[in-house]
Amino acid sequence: MTVDRDRLPRHVAIIMDGNGRWAVRRGLPRVAGHRYGVEAVRRVSRAARDMGIEYLTLYSFSSENWSRPKSEVSELFSLMRLFIRRDLAELHQNNVRLRVIGQREGVPDDVMQLLVDAEKLTADNCGQNLVIAFNYGSRNEIAQAAAKLARMAAQGALDPDTITPELFENALETHGIPDPDLIIRTSGELRLSNFLLWQAAYSELLFTDTLWPDFGPEEFAEAVRCFSSRDRRFGGIASRGARETAS
Numbered sequence: 001m002t003v004d005r006d007r008l009p010r011h012v013a014i015i016m017d018g019n020g021r022w023a024v025r026r027g028l029p030r031v032a033g034h035r036y037g038v039e040a041v042r043r044v045s046r047a048a049r050d051m052g053i054e055y056l057t058l059y060s061f062s063s064e065n066w067s068r069p070k071s072e073v074s075e076l077f078s079l080m081r082l083f084i085r086r087d088l089a090e091l092h093q094n095n096v097r098l099r100v101i102g103q104r105e106g107v108p109d110d111v112m113q114l115l116v117d118a119e120k121l122t123a124d125n126c127g128q129n130l131v132i133a134f135n136y137g138s139r140n141e142i143a144q145a146a147a148k149l150a151r152m153a154a155q156g157a158l159d160p161d162t163i164t165p166e167l168f169e170n171a172l173e174t175h176g177i178p179d180p181d182l183i184i185r186t187s188g189e190l191r192l193s194n195f196l197l198w199q200a201a202y203s204e205l206l207f208t209d210t211l212w213p214d215f216g217p218e219e220f221a222e223a224v225r226c227f228s229s230r231d232r233r234f235g236g237i238a239s240r241g242a243r244e245t246a247s
Contacts, residue, residue, distance in 0.1 A: 007228035009181035011055035018187030018211030031075040036213035047217035063137030084114045095127030101173040102136030138197040145171035186212045
């Protein structure tokens with residue numbers, strides 16, 4: 001089955017899960033799974049770019065990941081440093097714009113500076129948008145947006161009665177980024193884990209048992225094929241073609 005390029009998702013978001021389990025099953029330390037996971041990031045981001053996916057968001061480090069052993073957290077930061085230093089030139093050459101969402105407090109200064117520099121370098125690129133959710137938690141994002149609007153209201157700059165979903169969206173970190181059409185989670189877990197909760201209101205969800213280090217272009221293409229076969233109703237009724245197919 002080939003990918004229907006007329007029904008490609010504009011924005012795909014991925015919860016990259018299963019690095020640790022992948023390593024443990026092979027008798028390796030968990031950090032080895034994260035290293036192989038970075039290779040999967042490279043494969044999938046290139047595949048998405050070649051396919052013509054306009055936005056790709058990767059959940060690379062959640063705000064809850066701080067509870068992991070310090071050695072593992074340190075390794076995750078080291079891998080982010082390595083990814084930026086090794087891959088930024090290729091991303092820039094391929095006209096990719098890099099954007100980072102997530103809390104910046106607590107992240108090592110050198111890691112944060114690398115991410116900021118990468119955003120600045122690629123800010124004018126107009127190809128694929130690669131969004132890195134780093135130290136990100138959706139509940140915190142929503143709370144911060146609410147606090148921002150509350151401050152504006154307290155200062156008299158905003159009438160609370162005029163707050164709409166669209167206005168609220170503009171206060172989120174993802175403002176200017178379209179909601180994900182498709183959210184993929186690897187490793188067999190069936191939850192969103194505090195990822196893009198507001199933005200996922202009408203996203204198609206796809207869960208696969210494949211562990212992230214084993215996820216590659218073929219698995220990504222299969223997920224997109226599955227998406228293209230779905231009838232997205234956004235609260236409405238099925239399209240005529242979908243009803244005829246189902247009948």
